[in-house]
Amino acid sequence: MLQSLTLDNSPSLAGFGFRSSPAPQRLPKAMIPIAAPEANAVLSPDFSGLVLAVAQRQDKQAFAQLFGHYAPRVKSYLMRHGADDGQAEEIAQETMLSLWRKAGMFDPSKASAGTWIFTIARNLRIDAIRKSRRPEFDPDDPAFVPDREQAADDSMEAGEMSVRVRGALDSLPEEQAEVVKLSFFEDKPHGEIAKQLDLPLGTVKSRLRLAMRRIRTALGEKEE
Amino acid sequence: MSNLLHHPSEDALLAYAAGTLDEPTSVLVATHLALCPQCRATVQAAEAIGGELMDAMRPTVPVSVTADDLLLMIAGNKPSIETTKVRSDIRFDPAANSNMADPLLPQPLRAYVPGGVESLKWQWMGPGVRYARILNDKSGAKVGLMRIASGTRMPHHGHEDEEFTMVLSGSYRDSFGIYRRGDVETANTEIQHQPVAEDQGDCICLVVTRGELKPTGLFARVLQPLMRM
Known part of the structure; x- marks a missing residue:
């Protein structure tokens, strides 16, 4: 747990396809600091269980653990998307407050805690930083x-889903991993990512499609 | 139940999950998601990628408050930062819900057409073709509904930029296939087509456009209004 809180300004190239990558110098932004997976693997607490503890008994210790792990990550994510320190701080706090309030809506059969928190931060970011709306479907419509x-045996535990997604991300070819990361960590349309990487837009899109297919295959979804 | 044949591309679904897709295209993608369990699963997988990437991130900045500070704030019942800011956009009404349900318009599309399809001011675009704008975006993309009378043959055209079309009712056909409710066609600069509305009542489509359509025939050039929707 404590290890995962280490603040480190030097971008790590370990993990998720950045293994000893011959990253071209013109792409410093493509380097996304990612902790070495093995640093977390052993001590990684059951974050989904912690969210459930908050939901079921307003467990403050569970909240503190979630806060310790996710608040700095959410803030870093927001700053990568162009928020300044103050704004990122504010939205990160708001994300954690939402976690506390909406914990009862968390469904571990649908998403891991990390994925759920990512979607909360993403939506707050679109609202506050992009000043845009996020149209969403309504299951009650x-x-x-x-x-x-x-x-029954077809559904997957969120923990299992995490392991599979992480494994699939790790196995992505470098060129696919790079565009996937840029897609999530920079608020740029794919056209601008293509310019940044000096690639045709079609190439960026086809790499993303290939990456998505690999993830879906790892999750056991049938190809259409 | 749902056997849609034509879906938004996976890169568009991924951009929607990442939260980097512009609002106009997101309206179309999210409306498709309401009708397509298969693409919802894809978005869910893409969100899991976002979650894993964030989880594996090494934080670069400290947070200036502690969990206890936040809990005190909650306990003190301090009004926290509002999560949804109210915007003065009368055309958007998230409360436009089922009690006036126009079954043609799934959410979130209904929020952009609070009065339903019949409330729209349709503009004549050409024989058998009418169009109503529902969203102008700062990005320059336009969202509108197009209503094509059954049997109408659209002028053959190309596209200046990416264009997305999703069928809401009726159906149309072009050289790439047949499109029914929920189906999405993505056109780009390399695609030219001549959609023909089939004989099942008006074909109503949600259309997201950037740039103008490019007529390819002399006859089509006469239909200038259509090219400036």
């Missing part, structure tokens, strides 16, 4: 087409 009934 009469026009909504629900999922097909899932066989």
